[in-house]
Amino acid sequence: MSSTSKPTIILVHGAFHGSWCWKFQIPALEALGFAVETVDLPCVSGTASTTQFDDAAHVRSVVESQISMGKRVVVLAHSYGGPIASAAITGLSGKDVLGMIALCAYIFPGGMDQGAAIRDIGGLPYVTWDAPSEGLFVTKDPGSLFFPPDTPADQIDWAVPQLRPQSMAANMGIVPPQAWEDDSYTGGLGYIRCTDDAIVPIEQQDGMLAGAGGQSKWVIRTLEGSGHSPYLSRPEEVAAAVKGIVDEFEKRL
Template sequence: MSITPNPTILLVHGAWHGSWIWDHEVSHLHSLGYETALVDLPCTSGKPGTTQFDDAAAVRTAIQDLLSRNKHVVVLAHSYAGPIASAAILGLSTQSRKADTGGVLGLINLAAYIFPGGMDQGQAIRDIGGLPYVDWDTPQPGLFVTKNPASLFYAPDVSPELTAWAVGRLQPQSMAANMGVVPPQAWQNDAEGFEGRLAYVRTTGDVPVPVAQQDAMIEGAGGRAKWIVSTLEDSGHSPMLSRPGEVARTVDEIVKMFEKAG
């Protein structure tokens, strides 16, 4: 199966960030012939109480807008957005739609979490004694921020200039989004039509999501029999800033594999 033109890449940011985190990535994807689309998640809107379900609904709305224009879509999800994107694509695969009216071709997780649907993420965080790198109920009840985002998100390979640029744009995150229940996940249901069209891009120098944790999540979600796995060696958590060209080339390689699987 070959899709012409290339699918649109929907870029979904992680916690505390916004769609601006992809500013340095989009031109590299465009140079490879991809259109891009962006979405801002409600969890970083400054409103306490927004949940993963709210975020998944926002991503689903963005996808459906693209599908209404007969676009084929690949979702690229970073960090926190992994479970959000996997929830948003339920029932929207090109296989399940069975019509030449657009659909989601596949999901690419970039240094992203993989959690099962129904998981109580808040309980999991309490079980490990909390998150030592955050300040809870800051700057107001129901929101939280990271204590040292420069070293957490951007070490070791984002330049000081880009680190300062990004840190200045971070927003408080809704605590309810990280402490709530994970929505139902497309990756758990083979009937969704994403067989051969799930991918994970590992980042071996990652601080908040160490590569050993990435590998454990991949293995727990079916391993390499279910996920196409690529690796950005020595990359920190934010390769869309430190090595956007390499990210774009990796996405291009994965998309071609998705098309063959379809």
């Protein structure tokens, strides 16, 4: 395939969400000439034992399917999906995986014990553990947690009923090996910062980026005033940021 052809964007959602959350983002990316594929992670399937390794394996299968058809890919991952996407592309060639872009997403080192980290900070007060059944958890007030300050009320009303319980084993488990830490990884790394994110505050985004190599390693774009759900509140701006990052990836080839 010609390197001038736009890569396929594989969209990886965050915890509690599903591929439905990209409804408004997909046409914004397609309008810029990108083909788009989505995934539904096992962590929201209602199976309590699902881990990050299961989620990463599922994303990798989609990535490899696209590669087998001769397509280049970029993985765009939101929130919890950051470490999942990074794990999914570990060991894959940069000529096939042009890069990954984290959208206000976590950057965690491989081998990190997330359960220990959550216990060290005293837990997550905004969630209810073992609900609606053992091994799953939900957020107490998702409408006020995920979407302010810039998601319109009608979109919040549309999104909240579609949220699903998340596997505790996924969020309390071990982070798989990460592509961004792998010296053999030759694809690009991008990050879209969201300055008004209540879930992953901008200070945390910047701290994770600094610990992962910062501007020397990541192509960074910023959405000023954006909360945690810019794929709903400002999909055209996300698409423009993605295009800008992908263009930078292409220059490195």
